[in-house]
Amino acid sequence: MSRLSFKEIRGTEDILPEKIGVWRRMENAAREVFDLYCYEELRTPILEETGLFISGVGETSDIVTKQMFSLADRKGRSLTLRPEGTAPIIRAYLKHRIYKNPIAKIFYMGPFFRSERPQAGRERQFHQIGAEAIGCDNPSMDAEVISLLIHLLNKFGITGGRLELNSVGCSLCQGPYKEKLREYFAGEETPLCPDCQRRLNKNPLRVLDCKRPECQSLIVDAPPLPDYLCNSCSEHFQKVQAILKSLSISYHLHPYLVRGLDYYTRTAFEITHPALGSQNAVAAGGRFDNLVEKMGGELTPAVGFALGMERIILIQEKEKVTAPLETRLSVYLAPQGKEAFQEMVNLLKELRQNGIKSELDYEGKRLKNQLRLANKLNAQYVAILGEEELRRKTITLKNMDTGKQEELPIDLSDCLNFISKVLHLIPPHI
């Protein structure tokens, strides 16, 4: 096995036929839910100019400083495999003047790339489903986005998540608060971890996110961010909470929750799930009121989220969420002999053209082995055509669930009618 020349590169994986149904069901379910909330899909390229992410995500962010898959094109320009979805969506929003609509509600799904060391729930190529509502600063929209996210998770069969909520304020309130944080941490006796000492200068908010015990013990008594919000941010935050309550969405205030991407303002949230490992966030998002302007547009508020599809699947597997049934093979054709085989090639074509999922033995197996294979393929019926049937001008149809079988006239259209009838012609779907 190790002699194979090529394998998937680290942190990427093949999604095999036996698992693809899980993905397709998730994608289809997501599209249904988004439609209910009047979100429309936008697909952006996987490859973008590197500068888009530097200015969008922030040049001090970890994503930009050490996690991007970048490459040079033939003219030496730097391109990057998208590490996140929001910056490209905003780029497309501005380029195509989607802002002509008062509010743009957009969703996306697909692969993203970050060059981190893989571990449970984290791969280098991963898949996200995300949504952005651009052009609305009403706290109701924050609540709608959260409510939409929860609707999606439920549709995927996921319950038991925990919604953490915070407000990180705007540029007005963040300045004084950062100073306050610096004062607080500088005044403490036990030192922060080396990483955090650097963070304290660059972006003190990040210190709040540190999980090291020595920092945690200081963080628990740090001045909580929500206490330092400006009036307008504070009011916004209160309203978001009031609306969530009226929608019966339970949440946990987390005054030290900050997001790792630089563009977030005001509302920040995260949904964690106990079935996940140490990467326990299944979805996260928040408001980004300055990003559109930063990327060259008018000042335009926006709010959105992204969820990790691999993490959804991890939870589903751990919690044994039962997936809807796969499409079942309706008829397996079992001919005995060359003449019978020729007949069945024709029947196979007719069956498939009439929407009946069917399969034929091309190997000339013995009947016993044909039935064995049909059983493994979970076929509903096996159509048997052998010497006896040919002589009597019939075909034998065996119900694999009940074991009962009956002989039908060999005429193709009669056959089709009967099979269609017994199958009730349920259209195949996943």
Next chain:
RNA sequence: GUGAGCGUAGCUCAGCUCGGUUAGAGCACCAGGUUGUGGUCCUGGUGGCCGCGGGUUCGAAUCCCGUCGCUCACCCCA
């Protein structure tokens, strides 16, 4: 980028501590038992450069070094 654990059949693993015939099991796969009847059962079979390279040794899956890969954790995030 840092740390720890693990690499033996398609899959899950035993064997390694204490080196010693042809390296095992279960599942899966193929075939036979039934020359035209599946699932269960019985019997047989295919399938291994024991991750790779080097070292120690009369002898290495087993001990040592290196290397690559995987996994989990740190970091960070979906």
